[in-house]
Structures are given as structure tokens and as C-alpha cells.
Amino acid sequence: MSFEISIGPQHPIHVEPLMLRLSVEGELIVDVDVDVSYIHRGIEKALEARPYIQGLYLVERICGICNAAHSLCYCLNVEQLLGKEAPPRAKYLRIVVEELSRIHSHLLWLGHYFHTLGFETLFMYFWRDRERIMDMLELITGNRVTTSYNTIGGVRRDLTPEAEQRLRRTLDYIEERMRYYEKVIDSEPTILARTQGVGILKPSDAVRLGVVGPHLRASGVKHDVRLDDPYSGHDEIPFNVITWDTCDCYARVKVRIREVYESVNIIRYALDHMPSGDYRLKIPPFFKAPPGESLSRVEAPRGELVHYSISDGGDRPYRYKVRTPTLANLLSVVEMLRSRDGYEVYIADVPAILGGIDPCICCSARVMVTDEARRRRTIMTLEDVIKISRERGAKRR
Amino acid sequence: MRVPGRLVAEALRSLFKRRATILYPYRELEKIHLPEGFRGRIEFDRAKCIGCQLCFRVCPAKAIEMIEDEKGKRPIFYIYRCIYCAQCAEVCPTKAISMSKTFENIALRKEDLVVR
């Protein structure tokens, strides 16, 4: 005898609105339904109405935490349209800020995740250390959250030697604290009881559902855009891609903690081998991009971020499309929340599982067609979307 | 090795450590350190402005409006629309626009949030 409870759209574990309709029998979850259309903001349409230099600041605000990734992806996209490439010093500086924002995002996620598990002390400790990273971001870029560091053709400011000294000291502090926290997490029985064996996602299912980022790497699949398709100088910097084999929420915690160590090492290497020279190309603020299309990919803290744009020769994009990593990861939540034989999911596991994908729902917006005339609502399937996009693309050509 | 409550040493040490909270806004305002290059409220030097309108064209939030005064065209800035991106300061050819360190940009009247 099951009844329905809905986690959302407003709920203490959701930072953004998301509807999860669960059918439960007692504590056991039997079926799941996801609806993610609550926070559509029309950003792609707004980008079509703005020149490229203004669109840079709009793209940055798609997500507050991944703002460095979004602006980097946009700059790579437009530079590809223009046929230009950022100078070597700009590439390394971009890497420094990108990895700093990755550390910041992982620390934020770890704190929030343990808060949803009920461990408030670790939540406060993680966020106290995150303040140090935000002080560093403020020192280098001028703002704690919306960093506005990348620009078309390079970065906007240089890194001073004093900032570099303080950055190195902060990185040492962060590394030492993370090692302590990893020890605590590995030995605390309550945390292990809540995360081990919870939210199993087999590697074959992960690949089939199109999962990306640390969520995919926690299921043992070694895939990272920085390795497979290096942008901005990642092929010159050695680093490890962290994977873990247990495919549960514990693996997701471990992968993200270890990625912080890797980011610290990447920043140190970039600071040691920083090339000298210009940090930006001289590109006028208003320009007309030659007609064409371009695709850029970036490893945002949550996974693979894809920007695609079509230019028709004007000073603003004809069409701009953003595919964020959380949209790709959301389907796996449905898969992980269903109880099967030998694998039981309880209501108490919902925060652990949903948090495990590091959801940033404001990044995702689903296509939903409402038919006012006939008062019907349909959700498009993948086949419908492919068919329509092919028809429209053929018409334009 | 599972040891429950491993955080206990850290928790007890935190009792005697200085608190991490800064008691803003009632006390301890001197503890807020803003770095150079912090992007706060816009400041405008009328003497340097040449009326090229580049700032007006480049603002992503449409927070700048061009008006005429006795010396020619000049911008006024609406702080309540500003997103603190500093693109106007970057693009100004005479560096008439700069970003100050003021971050407490709240007012009871809209007039107080317009920089002339």
C-alpha cells in the first residue's frame, strides 16, 4: 500500500526548485518521477539580443558556483568563432582561476552534503575553510562569487607576486585541512553507514544514461574533458583523473575530496611554470563574428559543460545553446532512487542520493510544450527533440 | 579503521580557539579587509570624460544613461541596476570611471543610488 510524497519544489534540501514525486511504502521508495521546469529563465533567448561582450556577463550568471566554467566556455566558443587563441599566459591564468573555483565548488558541496546528512559540525568546518578560498578569489578577481575574470581573448587582470604568495599559503592550508577531513570521514561510522552502499549506479547504467563529471568517475569510468579534449593548456600540465570503484555515495565523496588535491597540484604547477607575456589579446569590445558555428566543452566542477553557438555574421549570436552537467546527471537520480530486488532505497536516502550528483538545478531547464488551444501538456521525448532539431537545421541551410 | 567521534579533539579545541565569525555589521567592522581591485560602487570623474558613449554601449545591465550637460554628453550610472562587472571602467579610454571599495550600496531613496 503505497502513498505519494513529493520532495519539492520547495524543500530544505533543495537549493533550487525541483520536483521529486516519490511513491513510498513505509520507508521504502517504490517509484520516482522528476520535474525540473521550475526555474526556466530564458537565458538562451536573452543571449540572442546582446552583443558578445555583454553576453559574457550574462553567461556567467547562469550558475553562481560554476561561473568561472561558464565564462571560460563562452570565451572559448567566441574565440573559436573569431579564429583566435588566447596567449599562453592567459591560458595558465585561466587554469588557476578555474581550478580555484573547482576547489570552492567541491568544498561548498561537501559542506552542504554533510548538512543534509545531519552532520552540522563538518558543514561549518568545510564552509569556514571555503571562506579562505573565496578570499583568494576576491584578491585575484575582485569579487567572491561572480569572478568576471575571463574575457574574449584572455583574462582581465594579471596576477601580482603578493597575490601569488598568499595563494600558495592558502593552498598549503587547504591541503592540510582536507587530509584531516578525509581521515575523519573515512573513520566515522555514522557517515559510512549513510553513504556506503547507498545510491548504487553501475558503470554501464551511468554510460547509458549520459552521466558526466565526478558522478561518472565515482562509478569507475575514467572520463574527463581536461584529459580527452584539453582546452586552455591542460595538455601541458600533468594531473591524475580520479576514479573510484564502489559506485555509491561514498565514492562520490571520495572522488570530490581527491579532486581537491589534484586541483591544488595543478595550481601549484601553473604558478611555477607561468609563462610571461601578454595576458590578453587586443580585441575591440564590439565586433562582428564571421558566420559559422562553434562548440566548446569545459570540465565544470559538476561535469562536462557544452556551449554551442551559431553566428550569422552579426555582432550577437544567432542561436546559443547551453547544456549543463546537472541536466545530464538528473536522469540517473531516477534510476538510483528506485528499489529493486536486493537493493532497497529509503526516504532517508533521498538527500544522500540527490546530493551526490551535486545538483545545480538553476543550470537546467527542460523543454515542456504547453498547448493552450487544446489545453494539453506534453513532455518531449528524445526522439521528438532530435527530429525537430534536424528539421529546423535543414530549413536554415 | 572505524573510530566513532574522531572529530572530538577538533571540537574541543574549537572551544578555546578564536571564533571564525566576524560580528559584522554591529561590531568589528575593521576586520573586513577588502583587497585592491575590489569591484564596488562606481565612481566617476567628470573632468576626464570625453563623451564617447562606449560605456553606455557596453553595459550588460543597461545601467548607464547618457545625458547632456554644459560640457557635452556624459553618463549617469544607476547603481540599483549595476552588476559590478567593471566593463565600463575597462573600456573607458580616459579612465574616468573607476570602481571603489564601497559594497554597502543600499539606500532608502532611489536618488541616493544614482552616480552623477
Place this chain on the structure above:
Amino acid sequence: MIEKILAAIFFPGAVFLLAASLFYEWVDRKLYARFQNRVGPHLAGPFGLLQPVADLIKLLSKEDIVPMAADRLLFTLTPILAPALILLACMFLPIAGPSGIISFKGDLIAVIALLSIYTITIYLAGEGSSNRFASIGAVRAALQLIGYEIPLTLSLLSAAIAAGSLSIGGIVEAQAERGIWLIAGPQIIGFAIFVITSQAEMERIPFDIPEAEQEIVAGWEVEYGGRRLALFRLSKDLELILLSGLGAAIFLGGPIGPVIPGLEPVLYTIYFILKSLVVLAIFTLVRALFARLRIDQMVSFSWKYLMSLAVILVILTEVIV
């Protein structure tokens, strides 16, 4: 007779207990914040001492909403019953003397029974609000009761066996006569079990499963607001005094200590408060150190480990004493 009634109303009765419960909540919140390197309440009153009072007044002044489909009798009765039960149980605590305002042979069992009825009241409170989250929270509270009740009872009863008396006053006097506290001896295991099961009774981390904020949005108290929520919060604060006081009385010797004749009630109260604050500090430390368990994990942990430990404790007590 008149003194008894006055004592029950003022000191060490209702008025004193209500004021002390607000103070204990302040201690709990301030310590919890300091463990996390934060500040805690600091604005209302000196050092934030008046913060619990401010919260209570704020809640009392809010609008009273009763859901249409809720059971009016349960919705009205349970917020009154909960603090009343705990207040009654607090009358047994030896605060101003070796025995409480009410004291008879076997009153330890009465206190344990009142605690169980309190949890059943919580179950009724959750079921009486016509809300799914509340039903889930209520059922979790009842399941949790099945988990912790027997180890709690056994730990207190072993202390009673060691002291040779089933009344709280008798246990306190037995410790005074022997000159050492019951905790120095095999009863330290009982104290550990008591601390863990009290966390489950008071529904605090790691056992705040019935009102897990992040899973079921405040669980059984989700529909209660305004005055009714104020009464539930008051019952939680009174529970802090009850359980820390019980721990202090049974394991730490209660209000007994060096006295100056003539000033006995004052000094007894001071010793009682100091010792129960130590027990409260231990409760808060446990709250800061762990994550929240799932209900099935909690019940299985309770029956596998706490039960066996409690049985070993009873055997040890019989053998050694």
C-alpha cells in the same frame, strides 16, 4: 502541605524549572556553536542569554493555524500534554534536597513510564496532523522508542540495583552514604548507555530521525505553529533538564556535596545545576560529533550493541555489588 504546593509552583517547581529550561537551552546552543567555531546567540541580552526567551515570545505571538483535515482533539491536546508530562517528571528530581518534591519508593519506574508516554504523545501529535510528512515522522518516533527504551531502562535499573533502592532519593542517599559516586565503578557503562539513549529520547543528532529537517521537513511537528509549537519546544527544553538532571542524580551523586548548615537548599541547588550542566555538556558534545542515522540502522544498532551492553552491565552489577 502548603509548603509542598508552594514548592511545586515556585521553587524548585514549575517557575524555577521553566526559567532553568530556557537557560539550559542557551547553554546547549552556545556550546554547540563553540564546538563548531561559531558564535551562537549573542545579540538578545548579555551573551545572548535572552535568546530562548525571545524565540518563545516570538512563537507565542504568531497566528494559530489548524489544518482542516486535522483531528482537532489531538491537535489541541498533545501540545498541552507534552510539556505537562515532562514537568511532572521533573518534580521527581532531587534539586533542593536529597529527594524531590514528590518522592516514593519506585519513582524511578514512574519517571521512565512518563518518558515513554511522552513519546507516544509525540506519535499521536504526528498522526493527528493530516500531513504525510508528519505521519512518517510519527511512525519513526514510535520505531525509535522500540529501539532505545529497553537499554535506557536497564541502565537506570542497574544503577538502582547497585544503590539498593528504586527511588531516586534513595539512590542519591546511597551515594552520599558510601561517599563515592555511582559512576566510579561498573556503572560507568550504564552512564555511557544512558547518554546514548537520552540522545534518542530527546530526538537529537545522531538520532533526530523523527524530525529530520532535511528529509521530512520537521517530521511530526510540521503542521504545528505559533503557540502549539512554543509548547513543544518548551517540552524539549524541559526534557533537557529532566535527562541531564536524572543523569546527574543517579550517576554523579545528585545535589550532595560539602554544605554549610542553614544554607542547604541553595548549595544543593548549585551542586545540582553544576553537575547537570556537565551532563548537558556531554550531550551537546555527542550532538556535535555524529551524522544522523537511518531509522533501520538506529534500531539495529540499538538491539545489537546497546542491548548486549545493557545485559552485560546487569550481570556485572549483580556479580560485583
